[in-house]
Amino acid sequence: MGGAPVLRVTAQDFYDYDKCPHRVYLDHHGNPEEKLPLADFLNLLFERALLHEQDVIKDLDHIVAEGKTLEERAAVTMDLMKDGVERIYHGVLLEDDDSGIPDLLEKVDGKSKLGDYFYKPVDIKSGSGYESESKGTLRKDYGKQLFHYGKLLQQVQGYFPPGSEILNKRRERILYPLTDFAGLYAEAAPRVRALTSGEETDEPALCSDCKNCQWWGHCEEILVKVNDLTLLPGAGRDKKETLNGVGVCSIEDVAGFDFGKVKLRGIGPKTAESMPRAARVALSGKMELLRKPDLPDSAMKIYFDFEDDPTQELVYLCGLWAEPSIKGLNFYGYFCTNETGEAKMWADFQKLCTDIGSEDYVVFHYSAYEKTKLNELERKYGIQERDAVETFRNRMKDLLPVVKNSVVLPTRGYGLKELAPFIGRPYETEDAGGAQAIVWFQEYQKDPSRQDIFKKILGYNREDCLVLKAVYEWLRGL
Numbered sequence: 436m437g438g439a440p441v442l443r444v445t446a447q448d449f450y451d452y453d454k455c456p457h458r459v460y461l462d463h464h465g466n467p468e469e470k471l472p473l474a475d476f477l478n479l480l481f482e483r484a485l486l487h488e489q490d491v492i493k494d495l496d497h498i499v500a501e502g503k504t505l506e507e508r509a510a511v512t513m514d515l516m517k518d519g520v521e522r523i524y525h526g527v528l529l530e531d532d533d534s535g536i537p538d539l540l541e542k543v544d545g546k547s548k549l550g551d552y553f554y555k556p557v558d559i560k561s562g563s564g565y566e567s568e569s570k571g572t573l574r575k576d577y578g579k580q581l582f583h584y585g586k587l588l589q590q591v592q593g594y595f596p597p598g599s600e601i602l603n604k605r606r607e608r609i610l611y612p613l614t615d616f617a618g619l620y621a622e623a624a625p626r627v628r629a630l631t632s633g634e635e636t637d638e639p640a641l642c643s644d645c646k647n648c649q650w651w652g653h654c655e656e657i658l659v660k661v662n663d664l665t666l667l668p669g670a671g672r673d674k675k676e677t678l679n680g681v682g683v684c685s686i687e688d689v690a691g692f693d694f695g696k697v698k699l700r701g702i703g704p705k706t707a708e709s710m711p712r713a714a715r716v717a718l719s720g721k722m723e724l725l726r727k728p729d730l731p732d733s734a735m736k737i738y739f740d741f742e743d744d745p746t747q748e749l750v751y752l753c754g755l756w757a758e759p760s761i762k763g764l765n766f767y768g769y770f771c772t773n774e775t776g777e778a779k780m781w782a783d784f785q786k787l788c789t790d791i792g793s794e795d796y797v798v799f800h801y802s803a804y805e806k807t808k809l810n811e812l813e814r815k816y817g818i819q820e821r822d823a824v825e826t827f828r829n830r831m832k833d834l835l836p837v838v839k840n841s842v843v844l845p846t847r848g849y850g851l852k853e854l855a856p857f858i859g860r861p862y863e864t865e866d867a868g869g870a871q872a873i874v875w876f877q878e879y880q881k882d883p884s885r886q887d888i889f890k891k892i893l894g895y896n897r898e899d900c901l902v903l904k905a906v907y908e909w910l911r912g913l
């Protein structure tokens with residue numbers, strides 16, 4: 436093990452706990468040498484978040500809490516608070532077992548042991564600051580982080596700040612009333628503390644966050660060694676915890692367990708039927724056919740795939756592979772690098788819908804993502820060719836539920852990247868993946884003379900369309 440474990444509970448621990456409790460344990464007690472380098476995509480997210488933070492902070496009067504060590508910075512923060520400065524950037528709040536570094540501490544009129552004022556925490560985020568912006572729901576992970584700062588402030592200034600804020604990507608201030616998160620914080624705190632101190636260790640469980648986690652190398656080795664049940668598609672941590680409670684830990688255990696005998700929390704009749712079947716398929720390595728796929732047919736087939744960059748809320752590529760070709764072309768890749776281009780891309784796509792309006796065609800895609808993005812583009816830019824786009828939308832057929840309803844696969848998931856090698860059409864593009872494509876896209880935005888990157892982005896999207904075609908043909912052959 437390298438270095439002494441860090442035992443103080445941080446606000447980051449509460450944020451990570453929501454995603455994976457095992458990560459909290461490993462961050463404090465794991466061997467740092469086992470950590471993988473940060474994925475390019477996460478590096479990019481951190482870089483963007485930092486640039487946004489610097490951009491916001493340069494327009495706000497503030498004083499930085501400087502110092503060489505955390506203790507020194509905490510002492511400087513305390514002095515600045517006693518002096519009543521309006522805004523402190525990266526102030527350090529330190530207690531015996533807890534620490535926190537809110538982006539900002541802002542002075543508010545009121546009473547505290549500091550005088551006729553107190554401080555509230557404000558964090559700068561490059562997203563919207565909401566769980567769901569349209570519904571106005573706040574994020575629980577942010578709420579718990581801010582509550583942690585509030586608790587530390589209570590120690591330091593003798594007063595718990597009732598409110599806190601997230602300064603979002605549009606520089607709007609989203610109010611987070613701290614008392615709303617007291618229950619969630621109290622519920623999580625004992626386990627977060629036990630994992631941080633090492634009293635509890637927890638276990639890895641395969642989830643969607645694993646692919647970008649620096650502990651994946653460490654955790655995958657353990658999961659594979661014990662043939663952990665979360666290696667089954669869609670199993671997840673909650674089911675693992677329930678099943679571990681009755682002694683079911685491995686895929687072999689799941690295959691041999693009589694699900695009809697006991698009623699288990701979170702395991703409904705559908706799971707009780709599908710899970711042991713998935714386990715038997717995983718152990719045999721052989722696919723099981725449930726029913727013949729129900730697939731539409733038509734003279735023209737279109738394989739459709741969008742690429743977007745959520746950090747910029749931009750759909751940057753709309754790809755279609757058509758057979759037979761449309762006006763002599765099989766592949767259409769509408770590409771843009773900014774919102775002006777996105778509006779044009781949307782107009783070009785609508786024009787294509789009009790051009791094929793009289794054809795007998797069907798559009799295949801994979802997951803609900805394409806329909807969601809289509810709706811977003813319509814909301815953003817309006818619709819000029821309503822009938823043609825409606826026809827296109829009505830002819831869309833999602834192949835993901837068709838796959839899930841037709842076969843049980845011996846793979847870890849049912850995503851295109853997992854399915855492609857299984858059906859004998861592995862991706863040729865190196866590092867293929869949506870997150871990596873965003874990294875390439877942003878590299879290209881920085882330097883549009885890089886035709887090599889442009890070709891890679893377009894080639895990856897074209898390959899997604901062609902893998903989709905291979906999936907359709909494979910399904911037809913079952």
Ligand code: SF4
Binds near residue numbers: 639644
């Ligand atoms: S790799 Fe997965 S299981 Fe392991 S710590 Fe990360 S998120 Fe948790």
